[in-house]
Amino acid sequence: MKRFIWLAALLAATGAATGAAAAVRPPAVGARVAPDSIGIGDRFCLSIEVEKDQVQTVVFPEFSGDGSDGIELVESLPVDTLERRGRLVRLRKRYVLAAFEEGDFALGRARVLYADKNVVDTLRSDDSLFLHVATFAIDSASRSIYDVKPQKHLPFRLAEIRGYLVWGAAALVLLAAVAWVVLRLLSRSGRSVRTLFRPAPPVPPHVAAIRALEALHHRKLWQNNQHKLYYSGLSDIVRTYIAARFGIGAMEMTSDEILTLLRRGELVPPKSATDLAEVLRDADLVKFAKAVPDGERNEADYLKIYYFVEETKRVAEEDAGDPEIDGNHA
Template identity: 60%
Template sequence: MTRITSAIAAAALTLAALPGAAQEPVVRSHVEPDSVMIGDRFDYIIDVEKDLVQVVEFPSFTGSPEGDFELVEEFPVDTLLRDGRHLKLRKRYRMAAFEEGNFNLGAAAVLYADKNILDTLRGRDSVYLRVNTFQIDSTSQSIYDLKPQKTLPFRMAEISGYLWWGTLVLIVLVVGLWGLVRYLRSRGKRLGDLFRPAPPLPPHVGAIRALEALHNQKLWQNNRHKQYYSGLTDILRTYIAGRWGVGAMEMTSDEIIDAMRGIELPDKARMDLTSLLRTADLAKFAKMAPDAEQNENDYLKAYYFVEETKPASEQAEEPEGEEIMKN
């Protein structure tokens, strides 16, 4: 009989040690402190004791639906005790109370998962909180009117620092303005010249700069022939409009060629303009992709068209060295 009793006890201990025989987690909760003033904060704490292989998930919430409580901060889960397979976990929620009274926060609940088990575990005891407010005895307190505004006497020391600094800044400004006026007079200019807008660039100067900027974009090298020829023709249209007053921006290529017939141009410039406009139409509307040599030649045609047709006064001002190089 003693042997049978010992065997049963050993089997019970063995089953208790198996993971599947582990007891359900124990859930407890409390608040710290359990009595606060209205607007103060308190900690809602949930403790869970469980086996190592058991999984629990603590709740997430923002406060009460009625607005009596509000979540201020949620702390990560902390391990209070670890003894072999036995764990004690703690979850802390920092809350704020905004309504006076005695509140039953209920029993804490956690989600429990173990093998094929999925359940909600609740604590045994409910949690209570007392929220107090300030008691005002209106019978012993008198009501006073608002105090009138008190007028203080003016003292010079209050603004003396501002006056000294303001005077110093004014002197610096006057001296700087006087020096600027003298500098401008020495160069034959007036103060009003500083605020005049810069004169517009001559059409040929703007065209040359635009052509150089377009060339640096390397559009046709990246198979963007349509954008390249659109840029070339737009620059020439702008130059023609500024140079001769022709509405080239609203004209087709044929209309531009017809309009330029009545303008005296070098034969080469006229032929270059016509050839460039024809090629541009094919590249923009017929999706033609000219080769590298033609792309560079069309750029040079546009460049030299501007150079050969700019005002005679601008050409006369070129240095003698450049004339010699051209010859």
């Protein structure tokens, strides 16, 4: 009985050791070249197969394929799964290569990087790979080598461009018809061809200023605590308007210089000059003294600039103004 128990324990220990060895057995690597004999410039396939445990990790090699060693990589195919047996998996990686030099190439043994837990190793195939590249023989004694023949010039035939002529004539007829229709429509409306290419009239200064003011109002800058940006916009709009309306360099002048010039020349009504002075003063306080006006002051300054533009615009420009800007500013 004791002998039987000892034999069973020995068999169990042997089985456990065998199982542990199988669990850590490294993957098996095999490789082959098909075909192993080719003509120069032909392609061949290098296949690398690995049989491994599903928990093990392998990395197949990458070829530079620059042709410096006479062999060039044409295509690297994805890894295929050939077989699964329990925990074992058989993988295959194929490379399509081409050889451009004559001779015998010793490709060596295929290498695969292997990683399993704390083990990192390079595995190689059992057999070395060889490739024979042959070239064609030229019998210069019985055959002569000639240069490339020059291009042969064939006589010109009208049929070769008949289609282009037909479609070109059709396009010309269509363009003539379109031109005739356009001229008829212009003559009925009392206009001429020159009106189609006449540039648009310039936008009057007060129209451009009102549009800019409305765009600034829709941005809601002071409502988001961007007072400096808001007053910079007001100041730039009114300075641009004054420069275009009165022909003075308001963009390069200080606020006092602008007001002095407008009042001295009596270019604007006294009330408009006073409103402009208040807005420019508030703008300078916000930009240079970091003042923060309240909402009522911000809206009041906007309206002062709006009515300043309306009260100082040219009377002759009213007809050329934008019909949509007729008192709409809020």
